Amino acid sequence: MTYREHEGPYFGDYGGRWMPESLVAALDELEETFRKAKADPVFAEEFQALSRDYTGRPSLLTEVPRFAAEVSGREDGARIFLKREDLNHTGSHKINNVLGQALLARRMGKTRLIAETGAGQHGVATATAAALMGMECVVYMGGADTRRQALNVARMRLLGAEVIPVEHGAKTLKDAINEALRDWVASVDNTHYVLGTVAGPHPFPEMVRYFHQVIGEEAREQILELTGRLPDAVSACVGGGSNAIGLFHGFLDDESVAIYGYEAGGDGIETERHASAITLGRSGVLHGARSYLMQDADGQTVDSHSISAGLDYPSVGPEHAYLADAGRVTYEPVTDAECMTAFEQLCRTEGIIPAIESSHALAGAARLSASWGAEGADKTIMVSLSGRGDKDVETAARWFQMLPGQDDAPEQDESAAQAAEAPQTGVQS
């Protein structure tokens, strides 16, 4: 079997359905609806039409030569190409999956969509799809995230969605998923839970990947057309891992392509403040799937940390865990500081403001290119620019001390302030 054709419920030792019995019937119904839709040309046509006319697919592939020169420190460094999911309607890759799931929800006769969101991108995409299809929409968002992503909260409300801040636990993405699951257990009759990443119980990891595979398929075709050959490396950020799995799937069976996933390294993986589940986690079950999990010696989930709300998750999709164990994909952490350097470099050299999530992938590509030195001359790197940075302007401006009254503050003050907002509990084992 090839990597590309791998289906759920299990990816090696990972995946499955670690869920309350109450939700199994809904997962079975979803799986059956998904299988039928995949085989139905009418569904394919509906999904493709929406992707083209509403999302704006195919998304561009943009070469970024000034960024490439800056990060390699040489004129003959590796060429870097960005897969521009940031140019999709709603500003990120998340819309691909949401439109697919909303179409499935309609087929199942469900009239209400619920979602969790971290950075707000998935919540905005779900609110958008609900508006488009005339469905009710409730989005659960960690209280800490509603504060650091206030602009996206307003966007969701403008689109007619109800946003419910979750004030339990670390008040971030993991806690928003818990609350969405509690809603779903009680509302499954009329409600579809639009899970936003390739995590969760079967069929979500396989299904969400399916709706994002278009990223990799387009990217492969585009790079072949532009350069006449496959890239030497592919880079994407990994929180739950949906944009990454979408891009990777275009290249998983191409042995010549090295694939890199970049996890949020937060303050550094030597500290307790990071979100590098593959790098430092161990196998466990959370939110319906077995995967790598940041947990303490008792199995309690450890709170994650990242400057990027969208990567601030203590586990990762089960297919990524499998690809890591299989050695097909290399996963490495990128710290907040490295990612913000790449963020600034792309802004200044190319006039593109990336999402802070995607900046982890940029930083990874920069690291690769620098490590190649002169050997990079004939090489190309494909980077998933999964989202645009409009939502992150305030966070970035604070990081770079561009806000009024910040002139005297040392840079560390910001991370200290965020530490106070999301206190760490438990000890990584």
Next chain:
Amino acid sequence: MKTADAIDRAKAEGRRAFIGYLPACYPDLATSVEAAVQLAENGADIIEIGAPYSDPVMDGPVIQQATTEALGNGFRIAELFEVVRQVTERTEAAVVVMIYYNLIDRMGAEEFARSLAEAGGAGAITPDLIPDEAADWMAATEKYGLDRIFLAAPTSSPQRLHRIAADSRGFVYGVSLMGVTGKRAAVSDAAERVVEGTKAAGAERVCVGLGVSTREHVEEIGRYADGVIVGSALVAALRDGGPEAVGTLTAELTGRSS
């Protein structure tokens, strides 16, 4: 004592088993043991000791608040076994734990089962473990003779109910409604269907929980189920009035006081 014996003993006395839930180490280890003793002394046949967990997706606000507080006070998994040991020593009730699976997984199913059996525990209720994923847990509970209590839901198909009935030991936990733990005004009529369906699928004993908080609920469910499970109402009583209030409420729910 195993849960089947506790349920059958109640039946022999002409009543239905009463099952009470309390979290371990809420508000602290000693008080949680006292509260469980009060449960038993006022008529509980089976005591469920909940393991505080960071991500309790099946729990409503009352239990979440209690278990979050226990975790904040530094709850460790070893204390779960200590609570089970003390409650087993001081009561005649069958003692089971209610535990989310990652806490078992982290220790290893076999090591967890061994520790639970050593502490005198009768078995475990696993709210986020379905038989489909339970191979390790089945083997471990088999080895140490522990009850394993899976959940049956109003939406479970007949095929699933067969598997749940076949793989459970002790009793099946019938979920009375679609939702999380917490008080409800009325018991959903789905509960009776769950019990009927699960028994038709071969289960000998089915107890019903979720949303049960009054003597009326207990009596109503007692007409068709082998036992009645109360959680959030007892935890709220413990929060507001300590172990004594747990005893008072238990006496009321079991019909020992009126």
